[in-house]
Amino acid sequence: GKxxxxxxxxxxxxxxxxxxxxxxxxxxxLVKWIIASTTQQGPGKDSSDSDLELSMVRHQPEGLExxxxxxxxTRKELQSLYRGFKNxxxxxxxxxxxxxxxxxxxxxxxxxxxxxHFLFNAFDMDRNGSIRFEDFVLGLSVLLRGSVTEKLRWAFxxxxxxxxxxxxxxxxxxxxxxxxxxxxxxxxxxxxDDSPFEHVEKFFQxxxxxxxxxxTIDEFIETCQKDESIMASMQLFENVI
Amino acid sequence: xxxxxxxxxxxxxxxxxxxxPVANCPMPVAPRDNSKRQDELIILNVSGRRxxxxxxxxDRYPDTLLGSxxxxxxxxxxxxxxxxxxxxxxxxxILNFYRTGKLHYPRHxxxxxxxxxxxxxxxxxxxxxxxxxxxxKDRKRENLERLQDDQEENKDMKLPNMNFRETMWRAFENPHxxxxxxVFYYVTGFFIAISVITNVVETVPCGSTANQKDMPxxxxxxxxxxxxxxxxxxxFTVEYLLRLFAAPSRYRxxxxxxxxxxxxxILPYYIGLVMTNNEDVSGAFxxxxxxxxxxxxxxxxxxxxxxxxxxxxxxxxSELGFLLFSLTMAIIIFxxxxxxxxxxxxxxxxxxxxxxxxxxxxxxxxxxxxxxxxKTIAGKIFGSICSLSGVLVIALPVPVIxxxxxxxxxxxxxxxxxxxxxxxxxxxxRIAKSGSASAFLxxxxxxxxxxxxxxKGTDEDEQKLTRSTCLIESQHHHLLxxxxxxxxxxxxxxxxxEQNCLETALQTFPSRSPTISSHDSSVGTCxxxxxxxxxxxxxxxxxxxxxIPTHQGPLQELSAIHIQCADPPSQTTTRSNLNLKTDDSSRxxxxxxxxxxxxxxxxxxxxxxxxxxxLHGPPQRRPPPAPGLPAAxxxxxxxxxxxxxxxxxxxx
Numbered sequence: 001g002k003x004x005x006x007x008x009x010x011x012x013x014x015x016x017x018x019x020x021x022x023x024x025x026x027x028x029x030l031v032k033w034i035i036a037s038t039t040q041q042g043p044g045k046d047s048s049d050s051d052l053e054l055s056m057v058r059h060q061p062e063g064l065e066x067x068x069x070x071x072x073x074t075r076k077e078l079q080s081l082y083r084g085f086k087n088x089x090x091x092x093x094x095x096x097x098x099x100x101x102x103x104x105x106x107x108x109x110x111x112x113x114x115x116x117h118f119l120f121n122a123f124d125m126d127r128n129g130s131i132r133f134e135d136f137v138l139g140l141s142v143l144l145r146g147s148v149t150e151k152l153r154w155a156f157x158x159x160x161x162x163x164x165x166x167x168x169x170x171x172x173x174x175x176x177x178x179x180x181x182x183x184x185x186x187x188x189x190x191x192x193d194d195s196p197f198e199h200v201e202k203f204f205q206x207x208x209x210x211x212x213x214x215x216t217i218d219e220f221i222e223t224c225q226k227d228e229s230i231m232a233s234m235q236l237f238e239n240v241i
Numbered sequence: 242x243x244x245x246x247x248x249x250x251x252x253x254x255x256x257x258x259x260x261x262p263v264a265n266c267p268m269p270v271a272p273r274d275n276s277k278r279q280d281e282l283i284i285l286n287v288s289g290r291r292x293x294x295x296x297x298x299x300d301r302y303p304d305t306l307l308g309s310x311x312x313x314x315x316x317x318x319x320x321x322x323x324x325x326x327x328x329x330x331x332x333x334x335i336l337n338f339y340r341t342g343k344l345h346y347p348r349h350x351x352x353x354x355x356x357x358x359x360x361x362x363x364x365x366x367x368x369x370x371x372x373x374x375x376x377x378k379d380r381k382r383e384n385l386e387r388l389q390d391d392q393e394e395n396k397d398m399k400l401p402n403m404n405f406r407e408t409m410w411r412a413f414e415n416p417h418x419x420x421x422x423x424v425f426y427y428v429t430g431f432f433i434a435i436s437v438i439t440n441v442v443e444t445v446p447c448g449s450t451a452n453q454k455d456m457p458x459x460x461x462x463x464x465x466x467x468x469x470x471x472x473x474x475x476x477f478t479v480e481y482l483l484r485l486f487a488a489p490s491r492y493r494x495x496x497x498x499x500x501x502x503x504x505x506x507i508l509p510y511y512i513g514l515v516m517t518n519n520e521d522v523s524g525a526f527x528x529x530x531x532x533x534x535x536x537x538x539x540x541x542x543x544x545x546x547x548x549x550x551x552x553x554x555x556x557x558x559s560e561l562g563f564l565l566f567s568l569t570m571a572i573i574i575f576x577x578x579x580x581x582x583x584x585x586x587x588x589x590x591x592x593x594x595x596x597x598x599x600x601x602x603x604x605x606x607x608x609x610x611x612x613x614x615x616k617t618i619a620g621k622i623f624g625s626i627c628s629l630s631g632v633l634v635i636a637l638p639v640p641v642i643x644x645x646x647x648x649x650x651x652x653x654x655x656x657x658x659x660x661x662x663x664x665x666x667x668x669x670x671r672i673a674k675s676g677s678a679s680a681f682l683x684x685x686x687x688x689x690x691x692x693x694x695x696x697k698g699t700d701e702d703e704q705k706l707t708r709s710t711c712l713i714e715s716q717h718h719h720l721l722x723x724x725x726x727x728x729x730x731x732x733x734x735x736x737x738x739e740q741n742c743l744e745t746a747l748q749t750f751p752s753r754s755p756t757i758s759s760h761d762s763s764v765g766t767c768x769x770x771x772x773x774x775x776x777x778x779x780x781x782x783x784x785x786x787x788x789i790p791t792h793q794g795p796l797q798e799l800s801a802i803h804i805q806c807a808d809p810p811s812q813t814t815t816r817s818n819l820n821l822k823t824d825d826s827s828r829x830x831x832x833x834x835x836x837x838x839x840x841x842x843x844x845x846x847x848x849x850x851x852x853x854x855x856l857h858g859p860p861q862r863r864p865p866p867a868p869g870l871p872a873a874x875x876x877x878x879x880x881x882x883x884x885x886x887x888x889x890x891x892x893x
Contacts, residue, residue, distance in 0.1 A: 080280050080297070084248040087340075106253050106720065108674035109732055119256055136252075143255040151258055158259045179260065180728055186738035187730040199728070203263060224262050233261040233268040236723075240251045 059092035061133040070134075071141035077241055078137065085133055093130040096120050110184030118175060122158040144241055148234050152221050166214040172200045248301075250716060257723050264727040272715040284322035285336070290329040291322070298339050303711045305363040307339065331358040338364065346373035352380040367669065374662065409487035426543070429480055433539045436473035439466060440533050474510040477503065477536075499542060506536040564639075568605075571634050575601045575627045582620040589616065600624075605631025677717075679734055684718045 025031055061067070067078055086092065088102070096117065103116035123131050123139045142154050157163070161171045176196035183191055207215045207223045224230045261268070283299065285292040285307075302308040317324045325332070331350060335358060338344040346355065346369055359366055369377050403411070412422035443459030443466050459466050481503045488494035509529040541547040554561070576597035583591040590613045591597050600613040604627050615624045725731050733741070 076280075083295070088248055102249050103253060106250070106717065107724070108678050119259070122259070140252065140255055143258050152262065155259050155262050159262075176263065179263070179724070180730075182724060183728055183730050183732065186733050186735055188733045188737065188741060189730060190738075190742070191728075191730055195728075195730075199263070199265075202265065220262070229267045230262055230264075233264065234258065236261075236268055236271055237254050237258060239271075240254050 059132050061092065067134065067137060071137055072145035073137065073141060073241070081137060081140070081241070082133060085136060093132055094136070095130045099131065107182045107184075109186060110182040112182045114178035115175075115182055118158060118161065118178060121161070122154070140241070144237060148225070148231065149221060151234050152224050153217065156217050156220050166216055167220070168214050169200060169204060172203060172215075173197060176200050176203075250713060250720075254716060254720050257720055260723060260727040264723075266726045266729065268726050269719060269722045271719050272712065285332075286317070286320070286322045286324045287327055287329045287332045288325070290332075292332065292336055294336065294339065301339060301342075302364075303713070307335075307362060309363075311363075327358060327361065328354065331355060335359070335362050335364065338368075343370040344368050344373075345370055346377040348376060352377070352384050356381075375658070378658075378662070406487050407489075409483065410489060413484055413487060425480075429476065430540070430543050432473050432476045433536055433543075435469065436477075436533070436536050439469050439473070440536075470510060473536075474507050477507045477539075481507065499539075502535055502538045502541075505532055506539060509533055568634065571605065571630065572598055572601045575605070575623070575630075578623050579615060579620060579627070582623050583615055583617055586616045586620070591615075591620075601627060604628045606635060607631060675734075678732065680714065681718045681721050682732060682734055684714070685722070685732075 061082065064075060064078060067073075068075060071078070073081065088094075089098065094102075099120050100113045100116040103119065104112040106112070120131065121127075123135050125135055125138070139154070142150050146154070156167070159167045159172060159175050161174060173196060176199050180191050180196050180199075185191075204213075204215065206227075207219055209219050209223070280295050280297050282293050283296050285294070299307045299312075306312055312323050315323045315325055331347075331354065334345050334347055334350075344364065344366075356366065366377065412419055412425070416422045416426035444457045446455035447458035447461055481500070484500070484503075485491060485494060494500055509532050512529055541551065573594075576594050579600060580591050580594045580597045583589045583597075591600065596613075600615075602608075603610050603613070604624060607628065609628075615621050721732065
C-alpha cells in the first residue's frame with residue numbers, strides 16, 4: 001500500500017545504497033594514493049624517455065642558397081649571422097625563455113620580459129614556440145635591408161598582438177606598458193601609472209584617421225609616411241650588420 | 242653587459258625599429274662603425290701549436306689581452322701570426338673561454354701555473370664557471386695555506402729587530418725557538434704534573450696512627466703539602482703574569498680560554514689564603530679546592546692532541562647536544578614506564594620517576610649495577626625492552642654519529658662556502674648590471690661633452706674621448722638612448738631618483754625645477770631636454786648643461802660633474818663587468834649615500850672649484866686634453882667610496 005518513496009519523488013534523485021564496486025573503490029583517495037605510489041615508476045620512465053627525446057631535437061636550417069634567395073643578405077653576412085646564432089643556441093632553436101633572458105640583458109634597469117614576449121611572437125612567424133634560424137634571418141632581413149614600407153609592416157605586425165589586421169587600444173596599451181616597463185623604476189621624470197595610457201592616446205590621435213577606435217595597416221603606413229621624424233628614424237639601423 | 246650577449250646586440254638594435262612609430266621625438270644618431278673589416282681568421286701560435294679563430298670571437302672581450310690591441314705587440318710580420326711564448330695546454334682553456342663564454346679550470350693543471358696564465362692574458366679568475374669554481378677555490382686555498390705554513394716556518398728565524406716583549410711572547414708560543422723557552426716549557430710542565438699528583442695523593446689514606454683511624458695524607462702532612470702547593474701556585478702565578486706582560490694584545494689574551502684556565506687554577510689558593518678557617522665558609526672552600534683539578538687542563542699547552550680534541554668537540558657540539566637530547570628523551574620515557582610498572586610492588590626501589598632515571602641510565606648503557614632491579618612481571622618486561630633499546634640507542638648510532646659528524650661538518654662548510662660564493666656571485670652580477678647601467682649614464686654625460694666639443698671644433702679632444710669607449714658599448718648605449726627617446730623618460734641612477742622623489746615630495750615651488758614642471762606633455766619633455774640644455778636654469782650656478790644634475794640645483798657641486806665628464810671613462814667602464822670595480826664616478830654626486838630628511842646635508846665632493854658662474858661653455862672648463870690631472874682628486878674620492886663598496890660586496 002504505501003508509496004515506497006514519498007520523499008524520493010519530491011527530491012528527484014534517489015539515494016542509492018553504496019555498493020562496493022571497482023568504480024567506487026577507485027574514488028577512494030587512499031586507494032588512489034596506494035596505486036599512485038606503487039606505479040610511480042611508470043611516469044618516471046616516460047618522462048626520462050621524453051627527456052631523451054628533447055635533448056636530441058635540433059634544427060638544421062635551409063641551405064645557404066635558399067636563404068640568400070629569401071633574404072637580402074650576402075653570403076658572407078649569412079655565414080657570420082649563422083655562426084653567431086649557432087654559438088648562442090647550439091641546438092639551432094631559440095625558445096621563449098632563452099629569448100627573454102637574452103633580451104633582458106640589454107636593459108638592466110627595467111623588466112624587458114613582456115616586450116621580449118611580443119618581440120618573440122613577431123619573429124616566430126609560424127607560431128611553433130621557438131625561433132629557428134630562418135625566422136631569425138628573415139626578420140632581420142626586413143628590419144635591416146627592407147624598404148620602409150616593409151619595415152612599417154613589420155612594426156604593425158609587432159603591435160598587432162592577435163594578428164587580426166587591426167591595432168586596438170588594448171593591444172597598443174599592452175605594447176606601450178611593456179616598453180615603459182623596460183625603463184624600470186629609476187627614471188626622470190618618474191613613469192606615472194598613466195604614462196603609457198597617455199602615450200597610447202597620442203598615438204591613436206595621430207594614427208586613427210577615421211576615429212573608429214582601431215588602426216588599420218593602411219592608416220598606419222600612410223600616417224607614418226607623412227611623419228618625417230619616423231621616416232628618418234626608420235633608416236637609423238641600416239648599417240647594423 | 243654580459244659576455245656572449247654581444248652577439249645578439251645587432252638583433253636587439255634591429256628590433257628597436259619597433260619603437261620608432263611609437264616615438265614622438267627624433268632618435269639620436271647611431272655610432273659609426275669605422276672598422277668595416279670583414280670577419281677574418283686569426284692565427285695564434287702558442288709555442289709552436291697553432292690555434293685559429295675568428296677575429297670577432299676574440300673581440301668579444303675587449304678588456305683582455307687577446308681582445309684588445311695589446312696583442313699587436315705579439316704580431317709576427319713574417320709569418321703573419323700572433324706568437325705567444327706560453328704553455329699551449331693552458332692556452333686551450335683560455336681560448337675556449339672566448340669561444341663559449343665560460344672559463345673552465347682543468348683539474349690536472351697546477352693552480353699557480355694556471356693563475357699566471359690567466360694574469361698574462363688579462364682574464365679575471367672570478368669568471369670561472371660554476372662547474373669548476375669550487376675546485377679552483379679549494380685548490381687555491383690549499384696552495385695559500387701551504388704558502389702560509391712555509392712563511393711561518395721562515396718566520397721562526399729570529400727577526401733582527403724584535404724587542405724584549407716580542408721575544409718573550411714568541412718564546413712562550415713556540416718553545417723550540419730558544420733554549421730558555423724550552424727550559425721554561427719543561428719546568429712548567431713538570432710543576433703542573435707535580436701539582437696534579439699532589440692533589441691526588443693528598444686524599445690517599447696514609448697509614449694510621451694508633452689512636453686515629455686512617456686519615457688522608459693531606460691532613461697528616463699538612464705542612465709539606467701546603468709548601469708544595471704554594472710552590473706550584475707561585476710558579477703558575479709568575480708564568481701567568483709573564484704571559485700577560487708579553488701578550489701583544491692583553492685584552493685578547495685575558496679573554497682566551499687558556500688564560501681563564503690559568504686563573505681558575507690558581508685562584509682557589511689565594512681565596513683560601515684570604516679566607517679564615519671559618520666553619521660556614523669552609524664548606525665552600527672545600528668546593529673551591531675542586532677547581533684545582535683544572536690545572537690538568539694546563540697540559541693542553543703542552544699537547545697538540547689535546548687541543549685538537551677540544552676543538553673537535555667544540556665544533557661537533559650541536560651533534561653531541563642532539564645525541565644527549567635523544568638519550569634524555571628515551572631515559573624519561575623508560576623511567577616513567579618503569580616507575581608506573583613497579584608502583585604496585587612492595588618495597589620497590591623505584592620510589593619516584595627521578596629515582597628510576599638511575600635505573601634507566603644504568604640499564605641502557607648496559608652497565609647493570611644491580612642496585613635497582615624490577616620485581617613485577619611488567620617491570621621485567623619493560624626493563625628488558627629498556628636494555629635492548631639501550632643497546633640500539635647508544636651502541637648503534639654512536640659510530641653513525643661519529644661519521645655523521647665529519648660528513649655534516651664538511652657539508653656545512655661547503656654549504657657555507659657555496660652560500661658565500663652565491664652571495665658574491667649575485668653581488669657580482671648586480672655590480673655588472675649596475676655597472677652597465679651607470680656606464681650608460683656616464684656616457685650620456687660624455688655625449689653631451691662630445692657635442693659641445695664638436696661645437697667648439699677641437700678634433701683632437703673629440704677623438705680622445707670617442708676612442709676610449711669601445712664600439713659595442715657605444716652601440717648598446719645608443720640603443721638605450723633610443724628607448725629613452727621613445728618613452729620620453731630618462732634613465733637615472735638610484736640616488737638621483739630617490740632625491741628627485743624626495744624633492745617633489747617636500748618642495749612645491751614651481752621655480753624649483755622648470756624641466757620637471759614642463760614634463761606634462763611627453764612631447765615637451767624630450768625635445769625640451771635638448772632645448773633647455775643651453776639655457777641657464779635659475780637654480781644652477783655652474784656651467785653644467787646636463788638636465789639631470791640641474792634638477793638638484795643647490796644641493797650639489799655641479800662643477801664636480803663637469804670634471805667628471807672630463808675624465809676618461811674607458812678604463813672603469815669597459816672593465817666594469819670583469820673587474821668588479823663599479824663605475825662609481827657616476828656616483829660622485831651622491832657620495833654621501835643615504836638621503837636624510839634635511840635635503841641640504843648632502844656632502845659634496847671636495848677639492849673641485851667651480852669655474853665661475855653662468856654658462857660659458859667649454860672654454861671655461863679645464864681643458865680635456867689633460868683630463869688625468871684635474872680628474873685625479875675626483876677619482877680618488879670616488880675610488881675611496883668605490884673601494885669601500887667593493888670591500889662590502891666582494892667579501893666572501
